[in-house]
Amino acid sequence: MTQFIKLLARNQLALAGGIILSIVVLVSILVPILPLQPPDVTNTADRFMAPFSEGHWLGTDHLGRDLLSRLLWGTRLSLAVGAAAAIVAAVIGSAIGIVAGYFGGTTDNVIMRGVDMLMAFPYILLALAIVAALGPGLMNALIAVAAVNIPFFARNIRGITVGIAHKEFVDAAKLAGKGHLTILTTEILPNVVPVIVIAMSTTIGWMILETAGLSFLGLGSQPPQADLGSMLGEARSALITNPHTSVVPGLMIFIIVMSINLLGDGVRDALDPRLRSGALSRPKPTTTVARQSSPPHGPGEGVLDIRELETQFHVGKRVFKAVNQVSLNIEPGECLGVIGESGSGKSVTALSVMGLVASPPGVITGGAVFHGGQDLVGARYSTLRRLRGDKVAYIFQDPLSTLHPLIRVGEQLAEAIRVHHPVGKAELRQRAIDLLNDVRIPNAESRVDSYPHEMSGGMRQRVAIAMALANEPEVIIADEPTTALDVTVQAQVLSLLDDLRREHNVAIMFITHDFGVVAQLCDRVAVMYGGQIVEQGTTDDILANPAHPYTRKLMECVPELGAGRRELAAIPGLPPAVDDLPPGCAFAPRCHKAQAECTKAPIEMTRGGGRAVRCLYPETKLVEEEPA
Numbered sequence: 001m002t003q004f005i006k007l008l009a010r011n012q013l014a015l016a017g018g019i020i021l022s023i024v025v026l027v028s029i030l031v032p033i034l035p036l037q038p039p040d041v042t043n044t045a046d047r048f049m050a051p052f053s054e055g056h057w058l059g060t061d062h063l064g065r066d067l068l069s070r071l072l073w074g075t076r077l078s079l080a081v082g083a084a085a086a087i088v089a090a091v092i093g094s095a096i097g098i099v100a101g102y103f104g105g106t107t108d109n110v111i112m113r114g115v116d117m118l119m120a121f122p123y124i125l126l127a128l129a130i131v132a133a134l135g136p137g138l139m140n141a142l143i144a145v146a147a148v149n150i151p152f153f154a155r156n157i158r159g160i161t162v163g164i165a166h167k168e169f170v171d172a173a174k175l176a177g178k179g180h181l182t183i184l185t186t187e188i189l190p191n192v193v194p195v196i197v198i199a200m201s202t203t204i205g206w207m208i209l210e211t212a213g214l215s216f217l218g219l220g221s222q223p224p225q226a227d228l229g230s231m232l233g234e235a236r237s238a239l240i241t242n243p244h245t246s247v248v249p250g251l252m253i254f255i256i257v258m259s260i261n262l263l264g265d266g267v268r269d270a271l272d273p274r275l276r277s278g279a280l281s282r283p284k285p286t287t288t289v290a291r292q293s294s295p296p297h298g299p300g301e302g303v304l305d306i307r308e309l310e311t312q313f314h315v316g317k318r319v320f321k322a323v324n325q326v327s328l329n330i331e332p333g334e335c336l337g338v339i340g341e342s343g344s345g346k347s348v349t350a351l352s353v354m355g356l357v358a359s360p361p362g363v364i365t366g367g368a369v370f371h372g373g374q375d376l377v378g379a380r381y382s383t384l385r386r387l388r389g390d391k392v393a394y395i396f397q398d399p400l401s402t403l404h405p406l407i408r409v410g411e412q413l414a415e416a417i418r419v420h421h422p423v424g425k426a427e428l429r430q431r432a433i434d435l436l437n438d439v440r441i442p443n444a445e446s447r448v449d450s451y452p453h454e455m456s457g458g459m460r461q462r463v464a465i466a467m468a469l470a471n472e473p474e475v476i477i478a479d480e481p482t483t484a485l486d487v488t489v490q491a492q493v494l495s496l497l498d499d500l501r502r503e504h505n506v507a508i509m510f511i512t513h514d515f516g517v518v519a520q521l522c523d524r525v526a527v528m529y530g531g532q533i534v535e536q537g538t539t540d541d542i543l544a545n546p547a548h549p550y551t552r553k554l555m556e557c558v559p560e561l562g563a564g565r566r567e568l569a570a571i572p573g574l575p576p577a578v579d580d581l582p583p584g585c586a587f588a589p590r591c592h593k594a595q596a597e598c599t600k601a602p603i604e605m606t607r608g609g610g611r612a613v614r615c616l617y618p619e620t621k622l623v624e625e626e627p628a
């Protein structure tokens with residue numbers, strides 16, 4: 001709740017709307033105790049007095065009634081009727097939507113076709129018909145306005161419920177033996193309440209307007225009772241001669257509806273979980289760069305040279321140092337493994353290369369990434385866009401979330417090429433088939449017309465690899481591309497990647513948390529912990545003689561088939577929170593070799609024999625030791 005209010009307050013328009021509406025509501029509540037003249041007492045001698053006349057701040061109407069008093073009493077009534085109509089429509093409409101969406105089938109069909117029929121009438125005609133049938137009066141206007149808005153709620157909530165009704169937690173509740181009523185109230189309702197609140201907050205203004213409209217036509221509040229619509233209706237004949245009688249209620253309707261709509265938009269933004277995580281701001285096309293010191297000089301070594309990279313997340317006052325002084329470089333055709341526990345900063349390092357870390361909250365605060373002699377950190381968006389998917393391509397863990405579900409895979413491959421190279425349609429199709437053949441998809445000629453859902457997980461990942469290869473990139477950054485696959489498919493995809501990098505001489509930065517995968521594919525490996533590289537070297541050296549105690553522990557966690565029975569090791573404790581890193585070695589609190597010095601000052605990298613380790617008491621001494 002506190003977070004919701006904070007988010008709401010950050011939206012200045014919503015805040016202004018909220019303040020104005022609160023004042024209007026407060027005054028409406030206090031109307032009975034305010035020293036106002038009676039709103040309905042006529043005095044024809046004082047007709048049409050101008051605003052600021054003595055005793056009548058806003059003047060009088062055609063019957064000499066005090067406009068200020070009628071305005072405040074009318075506002076009270078209009079607000080009450082509008083809010084009541086919104087609540088009635090929301091409760092009945094949402095109940096209909098939840099039942100239709102949850103039960104589906106015939107129930108859904110019957111209910112929603114009825115709702116469709118209601119929606120087929122222009123809403124004002126429907127409201128007029130209801131009032132005509134029930135007779136004029138404020139209560140009947142309320143019923144009419146609520147009735148015409150019920151379909152809106154029913155349709156919205158039914159759509160959301162259909163999506164939720166097939167989720168695993170609902171199935172689990174059914175399997176646990178819960179009845180329909182319990183599931184509806186404990187599983188479904190809490191998930192749709194935010195949507196109901198959002199729909200209400202954005203429609204309540206409309207309902208006040210609709211009620212005012214009916215009163216304006218003489219079908220809502222009846223004389224002498226005032227609401228904003230009837231005040232406008234009565235002032236109609238004096239619109240030219242005494243405009244203040246119309247302007248006063250008209251302005252109040254404007255103020256109420258505007259403030260409700262502004263507040264409603266703010267409530268929607270603050271309640272929407274997708275917007276909440278981004279603190280109400282859409283990520284920029286590239287990561288914000290705010291380097292605090294002059295960056296390392298280029299042109300860099302190899303095909304991709306990451307130097308002293310620092311990427312942080314600034315969330316309120318907290319600073320998460322996700323990537324801290326990371327240096328890595330990859331040679332053409334080489335496969336570099338980046339390994340570490342969850343949260344060690346592997347993905348953020350990979351995403352920083354092409355400025356893909358969401359900003360806000362991500363900020364690159366230091367370092368450089370050299371590719372082709374230029375520094376990609378802080379490069380213009382047009383430069384990064386040109387390179388993304390062309391010279392540097394990505395493969396992510398879940399191909400289903402990266403492939404478009406409604407577009408055939410061939411068209412998606414063609415699109416990936418067309419974005420960077422103007423190629424004809426026939427050639428694009430042939431190129432897509434060739435790419436599918438390259439990644440060993442059988443029957444590529446027919447598979448090119450398949451949709452992603454028609455393929456297995458392994459096939460989809462092959463398509464994602466084909467897409468990464470589409471423009472013959474120099475580097476592929478693969479972020480745990482085999483984690484979602486079963487072991488046999490995983491092995492096939494790994495050997496495919498290995499073949500492809502040799503055939504195409506493409507460098508691969510392979511992010512994983514599995515030493516088995518590193519052993520199979522990578523020439524070199526960098527071990528990450530708490531946002532830093534703690535060890536780097538050739539795969540053979542590190543597998544044979546890990547130097548950092550963390551690397552050793554990580555390797556001991558890998559089960560070995562056929563190596564006899566042994567107790568599977570686990571690293572005690574948890575990875576550090578990167579917004580509260582301990583001084584010195586981040587691994588020290590979990591390390592059996594840690595000494596007092598380990599926690600005093602940052603530990604420098606020690607290099608030797610083509611290896612590097614960030615440890616004062618390594619498991620194995622590096623040859624030709626020299627400080628970095």
Ligand SMILES: Nc1ncnc2c1ncn2[C@@H]1O[C@H](COP(=O)(O)OP(=O)(O)OP(=O)(O)O)[C@@H](O)[C@H]1O
Nearest residue numbers: 313320322341342343344345346347348349361578
């Ligand atoms: N939007 C964010 N706000 C704050 N912290 C974040 C955000 N995104 C990532 N982080 C932090 O950055 C750190 C590095 O995350 P990253 O995703 O790079 O880890 P990882 O090693 O790739 O883990 P995994 O294997 O689970 O993907 C983590 O500690 C994470 O909590």
